[in-house]
Amino acid sequence: MRAANYYRVSTKLQEKKFSLPAQKQELTVYAANQGWNLIGEFVDVETGGKLNKEGLNKLLDLVEEGSVDVVLVVDQDRLSRLDTVAWEYLKSTLRDNNVKIAEPGSIIDLTNEDDEFISDIKNLIARREKKSVVRRMMRGKRQRTREGKGWGLPPLEYYYDKQEAKYKAKEEWKWVIPFIDNLYLNEQLGMKLISDRLNEVSKTPSGNQWNEHLVQTRLMSKAYHGVMEKEFNNGEVITVPNVYEPLRTEETYKKLQIEREKRGNQFSVSGRKNTNNIHMLRRTSIKCGHCGRKIAVQMHGTKQKPKYYAKHGRKTRMKDGHTCDISINTERFDGNVIRALKDVLTSENLAKKYINIEYDEKEITNLKKEIKECKKSIDNLKSSADKLLDLYLIGKLKREKYLEKDKEINSKIEVQEETLNKLERKLQAIDSSAFTYENLFQYMAIAQNIETELTGLERAQLMGTLFPLGVLYKDKIILITEVFKGIPIEVTIPIETDQHTWHHTKNNARTSL
Numbered sequence: 001m002r003a004a005n006y007y008r009v010s011t012k013l014q015e016k017k018f019s020l021p022a023q024k025q026e027l028t029v030y031a032a033n034q035g036w037n038l039i040g041e042f043v044d045v046e047t048g049g050k051l052n053k054e055g056l057n058k059l060l061d062l063v064e065e066g067s068v069d070v071v072l073v074v075d076q077d078r079l080s081r082l083d084t085v086a087w088e089y090l091k092s093t094l095r096d097n098n099v100k101i102a103e104p105g106s107i108i109d110l111t112n113e114d115d116e117f118i119s120d121i122k123n124l125i126a127r128r129e130k131k132s133v134v135r136r137m138m139r140g141k142r143q144r145t146r147e148g149k150g151w152g153l154p155p156l157e158y159y160y161d162k163q164e165a166k167y168k169a170k171e172e173w174k175w176v177i178p179f180i181d182n183l184y185l186n187e188q189l190g191m192k193l194i195s196d197r198l199n200e201v202s203k204t205p206s207g208n209q210w211n212e213h214l215v216q217t218r219l220m221s222k223a224y225h226g227v228m229e230k231e232f233n234n235g236e237v238i239t240v241p242n243v244y245e246p247l248r249t250e251e252t253y254k255k256l257q258i259e260r261e262k263r264g265n266q267f268s269v270s271g272r273k274n275t276n277n278i279h280m281l282r283r284t285s286i287k288c289g290h291c292g293r294k295i296a297v298q299m300h301g302t303k304q305k306p307k308y309y310a311k312h313g314r315k316t317r318m319k320d321g322h323t324c325d326i327s328i329n330t331e332r333f334d335g336n337v338i339r340a341l342k343d344v345l346t347s348e349n350l351a352k353k354y355i356n357i358e359y360d361e362k363e364i365t366n367l368k369k370e371i372k373e374c375k376k377s378i379d380n381l382k383s384s385a386d387k388l389l390d391l392y393l394i395g396k397l398k399r400e401k402y403l404e405k406d407k408e409i410n411s412k413i414e415v416q417e418e419t420l421n422k423l424e425r426k427l428q429a430i431d432s433s434a435f436t437y438e439n440l441f442q443y444m445a446i447a448q449n450i451e452t453e454l455t456g457l458e459r460a461q462l463m464g465t466l467f468p469l470g471v472l473y474k475d476k477i478i479l480i481t482e483v484f485k486g487i488p489i490e491v492t493i494p495i496e497t498d499q500h501t502w503h504h505t506k507n508n509a510r511t512s513l
């Protein structure tokens, strides 16, 4: 058989499995093993959702010349993902010339109705799931997980030994887990105190400060007794033992979980300090979007039936005598916050409802323009500082006046330089495409169990770590994280107009989750 290989690559998301070399390698080997005669290779590059079909057109020319028997693709969606008309045309061209489509392991004969039906379905799916890259990625990850191979970043205490294909504990960090376990179980310390103790000894393996959330994940993670457990968006949980070198026994792990539960219950029974009665945004530092003052989430109502209001911490009158009286029952957004986290972790499309992920050309152009303007204003400020110095040196300006003016200009320069710095980092990150959904997903993945396994305090700690900052408006709350090379990512969540609306949507959300 005379085979033509067709590769399609996307430049937008880094598709490791579907990179050009990977497709080429897989198909060339496959064709050779089948004893097929490779007569040509055709490539199309997809940028920003647009497909350049030059390669496909050349391929179809050869098909119509009758010099191809089979078109080989890594996955049929390489070929399809076309609109209906284009797909019908492609199919009929292939069928009329008696050309089959092959993926490694399967051949689709378009003259066979069943095959064609399957093909149509696949095309439909490929079209509807334009962003199926992420889904495929997750599928690959599920497979890797099942096979007991790890993926993603291991916990800080581990590294991947390529030669032995194993996750091993870093020798210099082996003390951390027993250290935490001892403080928690024997010295009965809480997570904040444990993170303080850790900070007295050393920073984290990645050079940061320890915090409550890091301690908590160390107490809860099964990784430290060797188990890799991953929960996927489709709800599937895969557990594989003996993936990581153990740093504690399973027995200790069980003791820790019993202790965690005990502490949660103890507090709530005594009513002294009910850790479940802490609002999830308690550790997030929130400002009022209207007046800029600090917002506190305060508990009202009874301990059995707590209500929370997000409002100004203290009533202070603003300079102009105007008062801002924002006070929002958190029931109006609690459900939306949880749903936003779930949505962001479900798919890139859903994530876009809350986060501005894509940067188009126009935005990059604007960014470059802003950078240019910023640089210009810094130059201007610097030259006025020079002129000021001249005036002082020739005696036209008194020393105090000069120093005062100079200080003024310098603080303006500082502000501009900080802005410039931010803009440049943003541009750099976009350029190096560090800002991808996958990155965001990796970062937010720790929020996956936010609804279920955590006590109120733990939930607040997790939210505080994910979103150290927030801004509250009358109709929306913006949660801010700083992860991608110092660029803040803003998650914008709507606030319902009244509680009834919320109850209604809450019920919907429950059933659809």
Ligand SMILES: [Zn+2]
Pocket (backbone or CB within 6 Å): 288, 289, 290, 291, 292, 293, 312, 324, 325, 326
């Ligand atoms: Zn305000």
